[in-house]
Amino acid sequence: MAFTTIVGAARALRDGSVTSVGLAEQVLQRTSMVEAQLHAYLTLDSDGLMEAAARADEELAAGSDRGPLHGIPIAVKDNMTTRHMETTAGSRILSGYVPPYDATAIRRLRDAGALIAGKTNLDEFAMGSSTENSAFGPTRNPWNTDRVPGGSSGGSAAAVAAGMALGGLGSDTGGSIRQPASLCGVVGAKPTYGAVSRYGLIAFASSLDQIGPIAHRVEDAALLLDAISGHDPLDSTSYPGGIEPSGARLGGGLDGVRVGVARRLGGADAVEPDVEAAFDRALAAMEGAGAVTLEVDLPSTEQGLSAYYLIAPAECSANLARFDGVRYGLRVDGATTEQMMSRSRADGFGPEVTRRVLLGTFALSAGYHEAFYGQAQKVRTLIREDFARAYRQCDVLVSPTSATTAFPLGDRTEDPLSMYVSDVFTIPSNLAGHPAISVPVGLDRHDLPIGFQVMAPALEEAVMFQVAAAVESLAGFDTTVPFDPSYGLRGGVR
Amino acid sequence: MTWEAVIGLETHVELSTASKMFCGCPARFDAEPNTNICPVCLGLPGALPVPNREAINRIMQIGLALNCSVTRRPVFHRKNYFYADLPKNYQISQFDLPVCVDGYLEVGGDHPGRIRIERVHQEEDTGKSTHRGGDGRISAAEYSLLDFNRSGVPLVEIVTRPDIRSAAQARAYAQELRLLVEALGVSDARLEEGSIRFDANVSVRAGPRAPLGTKVEIKNMNSFRSLERAVSYEIERQTARLSSGQRIVMETRHWDEEAGVTRGGRIKEGSSDYRYFPDPDLVPMELDRDWEDGMAALLPELPSVRRVRYEEMGIDAAQAANLVGAEAGLAQLFEDAVEAGAGAPQAANWATGEVVASLRKAGIPSVGGSSLTGSSLAELLGMIRQGTLSGSAAREVLAGVIAGEGSPAEVAAGRDLLQISDTGLLESVVDELIAANPDEFARLKDGERKLVGFFVGQVMRNTRGKADPKLAGTLITERAGL
Numbered sequence: 001m002a003f004t005t006i007v008g009a010a011r012a013l014r015d016g017s018v019t020s021v022g023l024a025e026q027v028l029q030r031t032s033m034v035e036a037q038l039h040a041y042l043t044l045d046s047d048g049l050m051e052a053a054a055r056a057d058e059e060l061a062a063g064s065d066r067g068p069l070h071g072i073p074i075a076v077k078d079n080m081t082t083r084h085m086e087t088t089a090g091s092r093i094l095s096g097y098v099p100p101y102d103a104t105a106i107r108r109l110r111d112a113g114a115l116i117a118g119k120t121n122l123d124e125f126a127m128g129s130s131t132e133n134s135a136f137g138p139t140r141n142p143w144n145t146d147r148v149p150g151g152s153s154g155g156s157a158a159a160v161a162a163g164m165a166l167g168g169l170g171s172d173t174g175g176s177i178r179q180p181a182s183l184c185g186v187v188g189a190k191p192t193y194g195a196v197s198r199y200g201l202i203a204f205a206s207s208l209d210q211i212g213p214i215a216h217r218v219e220d221a222a223l224l225l226d227a228i229s230g231h232d233p234l235d236s237t238s239y240p241g242g243i244e245p246s247g248a249r250l251g252g253g254l255d256g257v258r259v260g261v262a263r264r265l266g267g268a269d270a271v272e273p274d275v276e277a278a279f280d281r282a283l284a285a286m287e288g289a290g291a292v293t294l295e296v297d298l299p300s301t302e303q304g305l306s307a308y309y310l311i312a313p314a315e316c317s318a319n320l321a322r323f324d325g326v327r328y329g330l331r332v333d334g335a336t337t338e339q340m341m342s343r344s345r346a347d348g349f350g351p352e353v354t355r356r357v358l359l360g361t362f363a364l365s366a367g368y369h370e371a372f373y374g375q376a377q378k379v380r381t382l383i384r385e386d387f388a389r390a391y392r393q394c395d396v397l398v399s400p401t402s403a404t405t406a407f408p409l410g411d412r413t414e415d416p417l418s419m420y421v422s423d424v425f426t427i428p429s430n431l432a433g434h435p436a437i438s439v440p441v442g443l444d445r446h447d448l449p450i451g452f453q454v455m456a457p458a459l460e461e462a463v464m465f466q467v468a469a470a471v472e473s474l475a476g477f478d479t480t481v482p483f484d485p486s487y488g489l490r491g492g493v494r
Numbered sequence: 495m496t497w498e499a500v501i502g503l504e505t506h507v508e509l510s511t512a513s514k515m516f517c518g519c520p521a522r523f524d525a526e527p528n529t530n531i532c533p534v535c536l537g538l539p540g541a542l543p544v545p546n547r548e549a550i551n552r553i554m555q556i557g558l559a560l561n562c563s564v565t566r567r568p569v570f571h572r573k574n575y576f577y578a579d580l581p582k583n584y585q586i587s588q589f590d591l592p593v594c595v596d597g598y599l600e601v602g603g604d605h606p607g608r609i610r611i612e613r614v615h616q617e618e619d620t621g622k623s624t625h626r627g628g629d630g631r632i633s634a635a636e637y638s639l640l641d642f643n644r645s646g647v648p649l650v651e652i653v654t655r656p657d658i659r660s661a662a663q664a665r666a667y668a669q670e671l672r673l674l675v676e677a678l679g680v681s682d683a684r685l686e687e688g689s690i691r692f693d694a695n696v697s698v699r700a701g702p703r704a705p706l707g708t709k710v711e712i713k714n715m716n717s718f719r720s721l722e723r724a725v726s727y728e729i730e731r732q733t734a735r736l737s738s739g740q741r742i743v744m745e746t747r748h749w750d751e752e753a754g755v756t757r758g759g760r761i762k763e764g765s766s767d768y769r770y771f772p773d774p775d776l777v778p779m780e781l782d783r784d785w786e787d788g789m790a791a792l793l794p795e796l797p798s799v800r801r802v803r804y805e806e807m808g809i810d811a812a813q814a815a816n817l818v819g820a821e822a823g824l825a826q827l828f829e830d831a832v833e834a835g836a837g838a839p840q841a842a843n844w845a846t847g848e849v850v851a852s853l854r855k856a857g858i859p860s861v862g863g864s865s866l867t868g869s870s871l872a873e874l875l876g877m878i879r880q881g882t883l884s885g886s887a888a889r890e891v892l893a894g895v896i897a898g899e900g901s902p903a904e905v906a907a908g909r910d911l912l913q914i915s916d917t918g919l920l921e922s923v924v925d926e927l928i929a930a931n932p933d934e935f936a937r938l939k940d941g942e943r944k945l946v947g948f949f950v951g952q953v954m955r956n957t958r959g960k961a962d963p964k965l966a967g968t969l970i971t972e973r974a975g976l
Binding site: 081087089094099100103198199201203205206234236237314318326327328337341364365366369373 | 533536537538539540541542543544545572574576578581582583584638640767769770771773774775776777
C-alpha cells in the first residue's frame, strides 16, 4: 500500500509494516512516474535520500527514535539553504550555487529525523502565484497538468499532492504556502511571524516571510511545524518565548468556537461560484458541529494588496542587492565592476523580479519614501487594528483561501495585476503577522480542489489547527490525486 | 573682509570588541585575508544579522562620555549603495534614531571651545578592496582583491555640529576625542591602523553672522598632523576662491599628503539617495534607564577630569595635559610615585622628561615593559631631595633601574654614584685644591667671586660628580673668608 500521510507512515514504521527505505523507494518511484509531467523538483537527491533512509532504519532498529518525523521523506522549497545541496531560489542568478550551511528549519528537520528528498520549484525568489516565474520552467498542477499549481511554493505543494514526498516546506510572504496548497488540494500553513526561524531562508520580504508546512493532513502539518518552530538565536525576529504546540488541541472540535466569517477579506470580489458554494457548505457544517458564526468586516484589508505591493518590493529591492556577481552566483563580465554587477543582475534576474526590484527602489527613493513606503506601513497598522477588533468577537476568522481554483498556465502571465490579485485573501495575515492555514474542502466543477482558510491571532496556532482539523474532518475531502499508472496524471501534458 | 571657517568633523571609531557587530566572527582584521568570515558577514543568501550587545554597551559609553542623551528605542536602518566590498550592497547603519544624540566635547589648550556632538551612531564596517595593476586606483586596475575580515566589524560614527573654527581647533578636538576613546578602552584608538578615521566638512563664510558657505568634505587624513594641514589648506583654498569672486563647488576632496593639497573627486549633487529604511531583520532595541545607568557606572575618569585633578595636585596645565596625553603607563607611574611620597611637580617632570628619554635610549617601547615602578621613581626623587644623588647621577641611576639592576639605592651603590655630603671628606678635597691652585685662591680672597665656580667645578671633577656642589661651594667661600 502507498503511504500519503506522515502520521500513517510513522505508525507503520514503528509496527514494522514499512521501513524508511521502503518509504523513500515509494516516493522515488512515484516521482519517476510523474515528475516529467509536473516538474516539481529542481533538485532530487535520490542517493542522499536512500542513504539517509537506511541510516534512519538503523537508528530505529537500534532503539533510537527521533519522533514522528523519523525516516519521513520531505520536499523543501528551493529558497531554503541546504548544505552541500544546490539552492537556486528558482533564479538563474543562483544557478549552481551550493550553500555552506543549512537553514535553521532544515537543520531542525534533520535533527527530528526527517529526510530531505530534494528541493522544489518556485517562482523566482518566491515572487509569484503560479510557479511560472521560475527560471527553470513551470511546475504543473497534479490534479490537472494544464493548470498551474499556484505559487510561489508550487513545487512543494505539487510534490506533496502527487506523493513525491510525504510532507513539504514552503515559504509564505503573501500567500505562497496557502494559495498553492489550496490549488493542489493539500493542507498548507503560514505560522505567526517569528514562530519559525528565517535563518537560511533566502529573503524576499523580511518583515513578511515565514516558513511553514505543506501536508496531506492537518495533523501532519502540525507535526512539521512543531519540529521547525521555536526561538533561534540566529534570527533576531524569531519569537523568544515558548509557543503552545500546534497539535495540542487537535481533537478539540468546534463546540462553542466563535468563527468570524471574513467573506470579503482584502476587498475580495469575483469569487468563483463553486468556491463560494464550497465555502458556505463548510461553514454550515461547522455550525452543525457547534461553531458560532458571525459575519465580520475588516475594511482596512481592502488596502492590503496595495500596501503589500509597496512593502514587499521595497524590502526585496534591498534583500536582492547582494546578488551582484561579486562573491557567488552568476557573473557576466564587464569593463568595470559596476558594469559587471549591472550585467550580472540584468541577465540573472527574470522579468517579475526585475519589476519588483525597480518598484521597490522607486518606493524608497528620496521624496517618495513617505508617500509610498511610509503610507504602506500605516495601512499595515490599520490592518492589525482591524484584526484586533475582529478577535474581540471571535476566536478564529475564516475565508476562502483563493477566489479561484487552479487557472490554466499562461492565463495571468501577461498581466501582472491579474496575478497579484490571486493573493487577496492571504495577504492580510502576512501584513498582520498572524497565522493562517488552508484546508482542502472539495472540488469545483472541473474537479479542481478548493481551499478553506482559517486565521487566528498571533501565537494561537493551537486554536487554528484545532479548527482546521475539524473543518478537514467535516469536509471529508480525499486528497489523493487521480492517477492512472498507465496514463499518469490527468491533463494535456504527459 | 574677515573670512571665517566653519568646520564639522565625522569620526569613525572601530570598536575592539571580541566579535563583529552582527555575527560571531572575531573582529580582528589583521589575519590572513578572508579567514574571519561567515555567512552573515559575507552576505550569503539567507544569512541574518544579530546585534552584538557588547558593541551597544560600548557605543553607549562613548555617547555618555560625550555628554549625549541615550535614545530609548534606537533603530538600525539599511543604507543602500552598491560597492564590491559591501557584501549585502547595503550597510546596516542608523538614520533618524541613532543610539546617542546631542552631546558635546570640551576642547582646552590654545583653542578652547565646546564642540557640540550631533549624534553618535552604530554601524558595520565594509570589507577591504585592494586594486592591482595600473596606478593602484580602481579606475585603472587590472583586477581587484577583496578581503572581508573587516566586513561587519563594529564602527561608531561621531558627528559634530559645525562648531569648529580653525584647523588647529579641529586637531585639538580630534586629539581630545582620541584620548577619550582610549580612556574608555572601547577601541584600539590607533590612527595609523585606521581604527580612528576622520572626515572633515569645511566651509568658509564672510564673518560670524554671514550665512553658511558651501561645504566641502575632505577625506583621507590619517594623522592629526594631516588633519590639521588638510583643513588648513582647504580653508585657504576656499578663502582664495571666494576672495577672487569664484564659487565653491559642493564635492568630496581627498587630501594628498605628499603634495600637501586637497584634490577634487566626484561632485556631490545634493546628498546621495541611500534609500534608508528600517532593517526588518532587526527588532528595535530597548535601551532602558537601567542599561544606561549600568554603562554610566562603568565610565572611567575622563581625560578632562584627570587634567583638572593633576592641576589641583600642583602641576601646571601644560604638564597636566602632557601627562594625560602620554602613554597610559606614564601617568600611572606618576600617580604611583606621588602615592609613594614623591612631590607631584617633580614626579610629573621626571615621568614626562627623564623617564621617557631613558626608555627611548634603552629601546624599551613602554614603561610597562621596564622594571621601573612608581615607588622606585619616588625613591630616586627622594635621594635627590636628600642630597644623596646629584641630578646627573640620578639620571644614571634611573638608567640602571630601567635596565633592571635593582632599586635606586642598589644602583647608586653598585655604580658608586652616592653624593659626598660628608663635610670632613670634602674639606680635604677642597684643601688639596687650594694648595694646588694658590693664584686662583688668592684672587678669590681678593673678591673675585666668580672663581667659586672654578673651585666647585674642580671639586666635582675630582670626585667624579659625586660631591654635593652646594656643600663644596660653602666650604670654599668659608676658606676664602668671604
